[in-house]
Amino acid sequence: MxxxxxxxxxxxxxxxxxxxxxxxxxxxxxxxxxxxxxxxxxxxxxxxxxxxxxxxxxxxxxxxxxxxxxxxxxxxxxxxxxxxxxxxxxxxxxxxxxxxxxxxxxxxxxxxxxxxxxxxxxxxxxxxxxxxxxxxxxxxxxxxxxxxxxxxxxxxxxxxxxxxxxxxxxxxxxxxxLPQPGLNLDSKTFIAEIIREKAFLNLRREVPYAIAAFVDDIEERDNGVTYIKARLLTSADRYKGMIIGANGSMIKEISMAARKELEVAANKKVYLELTVETDPHWIDYV
Ligand SMILES: Nc1nc2c(ncn2[C@@H]2O[C@H](COP(=O)(O)OP(=O)(O)OP(=O)(O)O)[C@@H](O)[C@H]2O)c(=O)[nH]1
Ligand SMILES: [Mg+2]
Missing domain, CATH: 3.40.50.300 (P-loop containing nucleotide triphosphate hydrolases)
Structure with missing residues (x-):
């Protein structure tokens, strides 16, 4: 062997x-x-x-x-x-x-x-x-x-x-x-990574390099829905605006793409509450 x-x-x-x-x-x-x-x-x-x-x-x-x-x-x-x-x-x-x-x-x-x-x-x-x-x-x-x-x-x-x-x-x-077949990552980190990927795919120029994703809570509700509360942290208010987008269109796009993928991965219905915050310590989560 x-x-x-x-x-x-x-x-x-x-x-x-x-x-x-x-x-x-x-x-x-x-x-x-x-x-x-x-x-x-x-x-x-x-x-x-x-x-x-x-x-x-x-x-x-x-x-x-x-x-x-x-x-x-x-x-x-x-x-x-x-x-x-x-x-x-x-x-x-x-x-x-x-x-x-x-x-x-x-x-x-x-x-x-x-x-x-x-x-x-x-x-x-x-x-x-x-x-x-x-x-x-x-x-x-x-x-x-x-x-x-x-x-x-x-x-x-x-x-x-x-x-x-x-x-x-x-x-x-x-x-x-292992928490997932073959993969040595806990689920909070894995979910945060999926969210960060969708942010990388949707955001332009330097914005992806000024963000970190963080999962605060995962909860299996009685109705079979997995409820996830997560945040995108960014270094400056101008990035926060870009991540949210006009009328919240960008954050909606990121959140929807992440939710879809998580639903397929978990084979469960997922509710993802994703918010954006400017946080001077965002880099600690990178
Ligand atoms: N055409 C083609 N594109 C590929 C291939 N492998 C990867 N890509 C694309 O190349 C890009 C980068 O792929 P990643 O797997 O993220 O590259 P990486 O080396 O892990 O990059 P870092 O994590 O940034 O170091 C993505 O858009 C992929 O779809 C390939 O075999 N053919
Ligand atoms: Mg890579």
């Missing part, structure tokens, strides 16, 4: 969380077209007859730290990959140029003395492509695999490679004790 920890690393937006969701066959990590959607390492467990893989989805590392949020996020990623990881899956997006940012992440990964798999993602997209620039990195890796995380292409090849490099051992996470 094989068992170990695999870190998914790469710059923002390459598709790390999408890959994790595809491998697990369920949503465990939120995704969006905006960089640094993932803010803290998310642990999810994959098991089959070959053994157990504990995946760590990490936030994409920014080359230039532009604010307090990304400084905190970068640090978390670096700390995660420096301890207790058996195999690193380094993901790149061939549709974007390599640039400085990639070199920064590569610099961090280069120092690790563990097996490394280079995963070139988004091969469902043919153009634009900078494949040559990424193929150039292959000497530094034990194996290179081209995949489409979104379209579930070549994922079994990747799993084969991971099991090949994973150490022999017994599974060390008892998945039957």
């Amino acid at each position: 094989k068992a170990g920890v695999v870190a998914l690393v790469g710059r923002p937006n390459v598709g790390k969380s999408t890959l994790l969701n595809t491998i697990l066959g369920q949503k465990v990590s939120i995704t969006s077209p905006k960089p640094q959607t993932t803010r803290f390492p998310i642990q999810a467990v994959f098991e089959d007859e070959r053994g157990q893989i504990v995946f760590m989805d990490t936030p994409g590392i920014f080359s230039k730290v532009i604010d307090q949020v990304s400084a905190r996020i970068n640090l978390r990623t670096e700390e995660t990959i420096e301890k207790g990881v058996d195999v690193v899956v380094y993901m790149v997006d061939h549709t974007r140029e390599r640039a400085d940012e990639e070199n920064r992440v590569l610099g961090i990964v280069r120092k690790l003395k563990i097996p490394k798999i280079l995963v070139i993602n988004k091969v469902d997209v043919q153009s634009p492509t900078h494949m040559v620039q990424y193929r150039f990195m292959e000497d530094e890796f034990d194996q290179v695999i081209e995949v489409s995380a979104l379209e579930n292409k070549h994922i079994p090849l990747l799993l084969n490679a991971i099991f090949e490099y994973l150490p022999e051992g017994q599974p060390f996470i008892d998945t039957s004790t």
Whole structure:
């Protein structure tokens, strides 16, 4: 049997969380077209007859730290990959140029003395492509695999490679004790993440980077409805206005999208009471 920890690393937006969701066959990590959607390492467990893989989805590392949020996020990623990881899956997006940012992440990964798999993602997209620039990195890796995380292409090849490099051992996470199948997140955090994803998908420009989501209460009512009380916290009044939108249209949109997804995930009716607050300490919830 094989068992170990695999870190998914790469710059923002390459598709790390999408890959994790595809491998697990369920949503465990939120995704969006905006960089640094993932803010803290998310642990999810994959098991089959070959053994157990504990995946760590990490936030994409920014080359230039532009604010307090990304400084905190970068640090978390670096700390995660420096301890207790058996195999690193380094993901790149061939549709974007390599640039400085990639070199920064590569610099961090280069120092690790563990097996490394280079995963070139988004091969469902043919153009634009900078494949040559990424193929150039292959000497530094034990194996290179081209995949489409979104379209579930070549994922079994990747799993084969991971099991090949994973150490022999017994599974060390008892998945039957996890709050949700395969996923090591409590429900408040999971719900807050779904809400934050909908905010990321709907809000423009810098607003997503000035918010945090927080769940205050989850209650199973007698009528079978799950009642959830949650808040979006933001740094400034001008953002609060944008999150609420004209006549409350934006917050309604975010709230409805989150509720729909939570209803499907929980297979129950959900009532979501979502409010927006300006909170100078919002960053403590990031
Ligand atoms: N065409 C295509 N798009 C993809 C693929 N994988 C991911 N994407 C898209 O790329 C965007 C970013 O995906 P994420 O999974 O959030 O990326 P990430 O690497 O986790 O990003 P951070 O959490 O910000 O570091 C989303 O819009 C995805 O739908 C793929 O294989 N093909
Ligand atoms: Mg992510």
